[in-house]
Amino acid sequence: xxxxxxxxxxxxxxxxxxxxxxxxxxxxxxxxxxxxxxxxxxxxxxxxxxxxxxxxxxxxxxxxxxxxxxxxxxxxxxxxxxxxxxxxxxxxxxxxxxxxxxxxxxxxxxxxxxxxxxxxxxxxxxxxxxxxxxxxxxxxxxxxxxxxxxxxxxxxxxxxxxxxxxxxxxxxxxxxxxxxxxxxxxxxxxxxxxxxxxxxxxxxxxxxxxxxxxxxxxxxxxxxxxxxxxxxxxxxxxxxxxxxxxxxxxxxxxxxxxxxxxxxxxxxxxxxxxxxxxxxxxxxxxxxxxxxxxxxxxxxxxxxxxxxxxxxx
Amino acid sequence: xxxxxxxxxxxxxxxxxxxxxxxxxxxxxxxxxxxxxxxxxxxxxxxxxxxxxxxxxxxxxxxxxxxxxxxxxxxxxxxxxxxxxxxxxxxxxxxxxxxxxxxxxxxxxxxxxxxxxxxxxxxxxxxxxxxxxxxxxxxxxxxxxxxxxxxxxxxxxxxxxxxxxxxxxxxxxxxxxxxxxxxxxxxxxxxxxxxxxxxxxxxxxxxxxxxxxxxxxxxxxxxxxxxxxxxxxxxxxxxxxxxxxxxxxxxxxxxxxxxxxxxxxxxxxxxxxxxxxxxxxxxxx
Numbered sequence: 086x087x088x089x090x091x092x093x094x095x096x097x098x099x100x101x102x103x104x105x106x107x108x109x110x111x112x113x114x115x116x117x118x119x120x121x122x123x124x125x126x127x128x129x130x131x132x133x134x135x136x137x138x139x140x141x142x143x144x145x146x147x148x149x150x151x152x153x154x155x156x157x158x159x160x161x162x163x164x165x166x167x168x169x170x171x172x173x174x175x176x177x178x179x180x181x182x183x184x185x186x187x188x189x190x191x192x193x194x195x196x197x198x199x200x201x202x203x204x205x206x207x208x209x210x211x212x213x214x215x216x217x218x219x220x221x222x223x224x225x226x227x228x229x230x231x232x233x234x235x236x237x238x239x240x241x242x243x244x245x246x247x248x249x250x251x252x253x254x255x256x257x258x259x260x261x262x263x264x265x266x267x268x269x270x271x272x273x274x275x276x277x278x279x280x281x282x283x284x285x286x287x288x289x290x291x292x293x294x295x296x297x298x299x300x301x302x303x304x305x306x307x308x309x310x311x312x313x314x315x316x317x318x319x320x321x322x323x324x325x326x327x328x329x330x331x332x333x334x335x336x337x338x339x340x341x342x343x344x345x346x347x348x349x350x351x352x353x354x355x356x357x358x359x360x361x362x363x364x365x366x367x368x369x370x371x372x373x374x375x376x377x378x379x380x381x382x383x384x385x386x387x388x389x390x391x392x393x394x395x396x397x398x
Numbered sequence: 399x400x401x402x403x404x405x406x407x408x409x410x411x412x413x414x415x416x417x418x419x420x421x422x423x424x425x426x427x428x429x430x431x432x433x434x435x436x437x438x439x440x441x442x443x444x445x446x447x448x449x450x451x452x453x454x455x456x457x458x459x460x461x462x463x464x465x466x467x468x469x470x471x472x473x474x475x476x477x478x479x480x481x482x483x484x485x486x487x488x489x490x491x492x493x494x495x496x497x498x499x500x501x502x503x504x505x506x507x508x509x510x511x512x513x514x515x516x517x518x519x520x521x522x523x524x525x526x527x528x529x530x531x532x533x534x535x536x537x538x539x540x541x542x543x544x545x546x547x548x549x550x551x552x553x554x555x556x557x558x559x560x561x562x563x564x565x566x567x568x569x570x571x572x573x574x575x576x577x578x579x580x581x582x583x584x585x586x587x588x589x590x591x592x593x594x595x596x597x598x599x600x601x602x603x604x605x606x607x608x609x610x611x612x613x614x615x616x617x618x619x620x621x622x623x624x625x626x627x628x629x630x631x632x633x634x635x636x637x638x639x640x641x642x643x644x645x646x647x648x649x650x651x652x653x654x655x656x657x658x659x660x661x662x663x664x665x666x667x668x669x670x671x672x673x674x675x676x677x678x679x680x681x682x683x
Contacts (some may be wrong), residue, residue: 124656127399128499128631140633146647155628155636157448162628167637170649270544312447338595364448364628365439368401 097381098388099374101135101250103355106190106218108135111350112374114142115337116194116220116260117166117310121180122187123158128367131187131376133142139176141185141192141194144206146172154304159311161339161348162361163291165305167198177213184391190217192258196224200245207249218255221246221280223260224287236262236287239274246347250279258335259364260284268322269329276330284335284358286319286328312361315339320348327353327394341369343376344346355362377380400425403441407460407472409490409592412653415479415523417488418455420648421498423473432530433505433622433660436473437630438487441495446483448628451655453526453599454501466532471501474551478522502630506530506620506660508595513589517542517563517664518584518608521551522599526560526622526660527599528554535562541587541594542566544603549573580608588615598622619663625654632656640667 099110113136119125122137131137142368149169156163176193184191193216197203223236223245223347235241242259250257259275261268263286288309293302301307313391319338326332336349337358346357362369371378381389400423407420421438435450452475460470479488490496506526515538517527524544541564546552548571557586558565565581567575576583580603592615594612598608599622612619626635638651639658644667652658652665 118629120631124629124631124633128401146649149635149638149651152638153626153636154638155626155634157446157626159445160447160450163627164634164636168636169638169649242574260589313444361628363449364634366401366497367629367631 088148092349095318095387096110096377097386099377099381101355101390101393103335104218104258105363106136106256107192108356110134110135110374110377111354111356112346112370112377113138113192113356113358114333114363115368116222118363121171121176121182121184123180125363125367126302129371132189133371134188134189136141137184137187138192138194138220138358139180141196142170142173142176142206143168143196143198144202144209145176146170148316151304153302153304156162156308158291158293158310158314160314161310162364163293163303163310164288164306165307165308172374174207174212177306181213183214185215191215192218192220194220194222194260200248202246203245204252208385211254216255219253220258220260220284221276222260224260224264229356234262234264236271236371237265241271242271243274244276246275246280252353256281258284258339261324262279262287262289262372263318263338264324269325272330272332273391276332277349280332282333282335282355283326284337285323285354286315286338289315289318301382309340311340312390313341313345318346320352321352324352324396340373341365342378343373345398346377347380347392350389351396352391353396355393399502404496404498406490406494406496408469409494410490411488413533413553414477414635415550416476416553417479418476419487419490420460420474421496422470423457423498423500424471425458427471428475430454430457430473430529431505432508432533433526433632434501434503434505435526435659436475439461439497440486440490440655442490442655443486445486446583449497449499449630450483451659452477452625453622453647454529454660455528456527456532458525473665474523482648497652498629503655503659504657506577506622507662508533513538514594515540516587516591516594516596517605518545518580518596518600518604519543519547520525520580520604521547522553523598523600523604523624524553525599527597528557529573531558531563535547540556540564543568543580543587544575545569545583545600546574547571547652553666555564558608580604580606580644581611582610584611588617593618596620606668609668612663620660621663621666622660623654624661627655632657641665642667
């Protein structure tokens with residue numbers, strides 16, 4: 086790896102490229118933690134982000150789950166929001182015009198409840214201008230196939246990726262769930278089916294118990310675990326996926342600081358997504374970007390890409 | 399709205415388990431509206447992970463310690479020690495570093511101008527009513543009904559009286575003021591002042607009872623709700639409540655952090671709120 090230890094006087098280049106996208110830096114929000122961007126615009130310059138990833142969209146608006154929807158646990162949080170979103174039409178009409186004004190690529194996360202719905206959603210997205218890439222969430226229950234989750238079955242994962250790929254004319258990022266025995270099996274399946282990149286990982290299913298009431302603390306029972314408690318697991322999975330496929334990988338899971346983000350990059354991620362940290366501090370991503378810059382300067386790294394995949398094992 | 403890394407100016411116990419904390423917050427005094435809140439987190443520890451919402455008790459300015467230095471604009475919160483987060487807060491001192499985000503949310507509508515006003519506060523719920531009272535006394539006759547479980551849960555009576563607010567106290571155990579729920583006082587007052595506007599903040603059962611009293615009398619009621627929230631800015635969708643007209647086919651969820659925490663009572667689905675009240679336990683570990 087080309088790396089000198091003398092501090093560089095020049096400003097390090099944080100830009101990264103993957104799946105045909107050129108990002109000014111590798112930092113973007115994780116879907117569902119940043120609304121549709123506008124919510125956080127009073128707290129940061131959205132132009133500074135590498136990309137903006139929207140709240141997961143379905144073809145039609147979705148109500149979400151009953152409350153309580155979130156619970157804090159040690160080092161993390163559980164959520165069962167239930168993918169509440171405004172739907173693709175409202176997004177295109179009311180949310181996207183604001184995002185188009187921002188000089189940052191917009192990545193739209195989306196999902197469906199059946200293969201057919203995934204196809205229709207992809208079709209609808211292909212008609213919307215101003216989307217740089219899409220991120221396919223395959224961690225939702227497949228209602229029509231008896232509750233199997235697309236993301237945990239390599240055949241079903243490949244099928245849905247192949248279907249949406251045919252409808253889309255922008256890069257397709259597939260977000261993988263960690264709720265599997267071997268994530269590389271799913272990663273290979275989506276690569277063969279035509280994915281352009283992989284986001285790794287989504288939340289891990291967890292359960293928090295109210296010990297006085299002897300009930301789950303979320304109305305939904307279980308929820309998705311996120312936050313710093315997840316990070317070592319996510320870094321391990323990113324490392325495994327990077328070895329298993331030739332697709333670029335976006336690392337996600339418990340990134341709170343620039344040091345956390347660097348773990349993912351060094352393990353081989355081309356970019357990172359920041360989730361729960363946005364809730365803890367609305368300016369967290371800006372602090373992380375500044376921290377990456379400072380680290381590169383201190384280490385004499387002129388291009389952050391020199392760090393990517395530099396892990397010695 | 400500002401996002402501060404700032405310091406505590408003071409943190410004092412005012413009643414067993416109840417504390418007042420002043421936090422340095424330049425630029426917040428002029429912008430904060432009664433009913434708005436801040437998200438707070440100590441920098442001393444990463445536990446708890448998420449910031450916690452606290453209603454703004456008041457804002458103000460302290461003279462600087464040193465001549466020639468600018469005055470210190472502060473925001474003040476009043477909290478009860480109930481869980482891990484607030485247990486950490488009670489140990490904090492002047493000069494400790496904290497993270498503060500605010501002012502957030504939708505505050506009280508002050509258009510009751512010139513009319514009778516009744517404020518109903520239950521326990522720690524009277525926090526946002528103090529800033530509200532400070533504004534309303536300028537143009538209205540303001541009465542405050544304070545309810546608490548016991549004597550120690552009745553706070554700040556003297557502070558309200560200093561504003562010129564007429565206060566009425568009731569406690570469940572009768573250790574201070576009238577024995578019984580605050581809502582029985584409300585019923586009497588509304589009979590005497592039927593045209594009054596009511597503002598309420600407190601536990602859900604109290605708010606629900608206040609709503610049941612106000613609705614048939616066509617009394618204009620605004621309530622300030624509490625909810626566990628992760629972000630405070632409308633992004634996480636964790637703190638939603640069901641609005642009036644909500645149905646499975648046409649869901650109408652309102653974010654407590656963004657559309658609230660103050661709502662017109664008629665804008666909420668009270669049947670579903672009552673259900674939520676029964677279902678929800680503590681969302682914190």
